[in-house]
Amino acid sequence: MNLIYNVIVLFFLFSFSKTESASPLVYSCNDDTKTSNTTQISRNIDNLLSKLVAGAVRKGFVTASSGEAEAQVYGLSQCRGDVSKTNCSICIQEAAKDLREQCPDQSDARVWFDYCFLTYKPSKFFGQVDFSSGDGIYFSNVENVKNKRVFSRKLGELMDKITSEAVRPSQKGFGKGKSVISSLVTLYALVQCTEDLSGINCARCVGTAVGDFTRFCNNKEGCRVLYNGCFVRYELYPFFFPL
Numbered sequence: 001m002n003l004i005y006n007v008i009v010l011f012f013l014f015s016f017s018k019t020e021s022a023s024p025l026v027y028s029c030n031d032d033t034k035t036s037n038t039t040q041i042s043r044n045i046d047n048l049l050s051k052l053v054a055g056a057v058r059k060g061f062v063t064a065s066s067g068e069a070e071a072q073v074y075g076l077s078q079c080r081g082d083v084s085k086t087n088c089s090i091c092i093q094e095a096a097k098d099l100r101e102q103c104p105d106q107s108d109a110r111v112w113f114d115y116c117f118l119t120y121k122p123s124k125f126f127g128q129v130d131f132s133s134g135d136g137i138y139f140s141n142v143e144n145v146k147n148k149r150v151f152s153r154k155l156g157e158l159m160d161k162i163t164s165e166a167v168r169p170s171q172k173g174f175g176k177g178k179s180v181i182s183s184l185v186t187l188y189a190l191v192q193c194t195e196d197l198s199g200i201n202c203a204r205c206v207g208t209a210v211g212d213f214t215r216f217c218n219n220k221e222g223c224r225v226l227y228n229g230c231f232v233r234y235e236l237y238p239f240f241f242p243l
């Protein structure tokens, strides 16, 4: 992470806790974009958040902006592709509220929940693969896999398969799948790009995230890599819907 980003990792669900929730995983507030809560930009953020909530509840994804000139802010909200409309709605409302509390005076902020993602910035970023916050954010399980060679091959194959699914226009950046590793072990994986990215940019983002596996998730039983434009996750238990 770039140092200007103040990242707050709230908690991490290890793979032995099989409960998913609408709780936040991580916030990131850019302290280079401090603004007082009385300014126009702050009012514009509040207005933007209501558009981002309404849009995500209606369609699962939306980009929006609010305000003009120097005080204009741009935002994006998205639910995970497999999550129900109700869970999407709960998640995105929580995300908007929590992000404002966690990053009260920053005009560049983002939050990842299990079920949704929400971000805003004082400049337009739609359609771009954004690595400006430096490295991605990682969570990995502490446990190592048993058969490393087989696991690593199966993981690579599964990631390739679901990435090529995600970049198809009809898939809106979403791909998921599973792969049987042995009679007792099944691998589950999910990728999602934000819907504003083209197939090529989605593939770039996911490629970078999956490329991070060797550094940050090496032989771990479960791992997530989060970027502004995409995230990837795998586990040795079912974590996406339908379960």
Ligand SMILES: *[C@@H]1O[C@H](CO)[C@@H](O)[C@H](O)[C@H]1NC(C)=O
Binding pocket: 020, 021, 022, 083, 084, 087, 241
């Ligand atoms: C909504 O999320 C909860 C857990 O947070 C889960 O148990 C439930 O099955 C989800 N509902 C639907 C319809 O996906």
Ligand SMILES: *[C@@H]1O[C@H](CO)[C@@H](O)[C@H](O)[C@H]1NC(C)=O
Binding pocket: 037, 038
């Ligand atoms: C602005 O921030 C101050 C101090 O942090 C707080 O007391 C006040 O309630 C805030 N105002 C609004 C409108 O959020």
